[in-house]
Amino acid sequence: MLTVENVTYKAGKHTLVKDISFMVHPGEVMVILGANGAGKSSLMRLLSAEKKPSVGSITLSGKVLNSYTAKELALKRAILNQQNIINLDFLAMDIVQMGRYPHYSNKPAAHDLDIITEVMAITGTTHMADRSFLWLSGGEQQRVHLARVLAQIWDTPEALLLLDEPVSGMDILYQQQTLSLAAMLAKKGFMVVAILHDINLAAQYADNIMMLKNGRKWYHGSPAEILNTKSIYDVFEAEADVFTNPNTLKQLIMPKVMIHQAQTTV
Numbered sequence: 001m002l003t004v005e006n007v008t009y010k011a012g013k014h015t016l017v018k019d020i021s022f023m024v025h026p027g028e029v030m031v032i033l034g035a036n037g038a039g040k041s042s043l044m045r046l047l048s049a050e051k052k053p054s055v056g057s058i059t060l061s062g063k064v065l066n067s068y069t070a071k072e073l074a075l076k077r078a079i080l081n082q083q084n085i086i087n088l089d090f091l092a093m094d095i096v097q098m099g100r101y102p103h104y105s106n107k108p109a110a111h112d113l114d115i116i117t118e119v120m121a122i123t124g125t126t127h128m129a130d131r132s133f134l135w136l137s138g139g140e141q142q143r144v145h146l147a148r149v150l151a152q153i154w155d156t157p158e159a160l161l162l163l164d165e166p167v168s169g170m171d172i173l174y175q176q177q178t179l180s181l182a183a184m185l186a187k188k189g190f191m192v193v194a195i196l197h198d199i200n201l202a203a204q205y206a207d208n209i210m211m212l213k214n215g216r217k218w219y220h221g222s223p224a225e226i227l228n229t230k231s232i233y234d235v236f237e238a239e240a241d242v243f244t245n246p247n248t249l250k251q252l253i254m255p256k257v258m259i260h261q262a263q264t265t266v
């Protein structure tokens, strides 16, 4: 279980995350929503242990996050960042293999190679295995990185998977496939925390959504509980209609065109 208790994070005189508490259980997909600058990535940096809370505590499986060694943490949580800049001429397969580095010292074992094959198949990257990573498109690179991150924790029960805008740059099919995969991994026992900008994808795939505003938790609950015209306006200052998709019974958000604002910016 991931437990975040009264966490505040300050950078210099700026408070980026303010007194946030929540829990994520194995089996759960939690999506973080919020406007640009709301503090989503700052919170993610705390959850990944890249940064330490100024106040409050974060525990993973009952142990304080910042007391894990780097190696212990690599075996327990993986993060897909927004930007994974790699300028070296690796093959896509080599990038995925990097995800297994914490699991072996010299050469990957047969078990590691099996996992690499499996995650490349599940992320639709098998056919890119022998291609130079640098020559892949942005969306293809993102899928290879997803395979790398999955390779890292594939055989760890109740691992924490952190996804910072995992579907940016992906086409509609891979957006759906990536988030279905995240939901499937949660069913397998992982804890998934994802930052998304697309509220409809959040409505479709999240078990719970946390909406941030000015570094604070503004709303937290299931999509059905918290996604409505008021919460969307409160958090994004955007007007939207919220319907129920008759096929999936999930929320469907239709932003209203802001004619006045659009005209004044033309």
Ligand SMILES: Nc1ncnc2c1ncn2[C@@H]1O[C@H](COP(=O)(O)OP(=O)(O)OP(=O)(O)O)[C@@H](O)[C@H]1O
Binding pocket: 011, 012, 014, 016, 034, 035, 036, 037, 038, 039, 040, 041, 042, 043
């Ligand atoms: N090290 C820092 N020092 C001061 N301010 C910072 C620092 N890092 C981030 N900020 C500010 O904190 C706020 C939150 O940033 P953060 O990247 O967490 O937002 P976000 O919700 O992820 O935004 P976006 O949707 O645009 O990616 C922003 O106003 C940002 O400029």
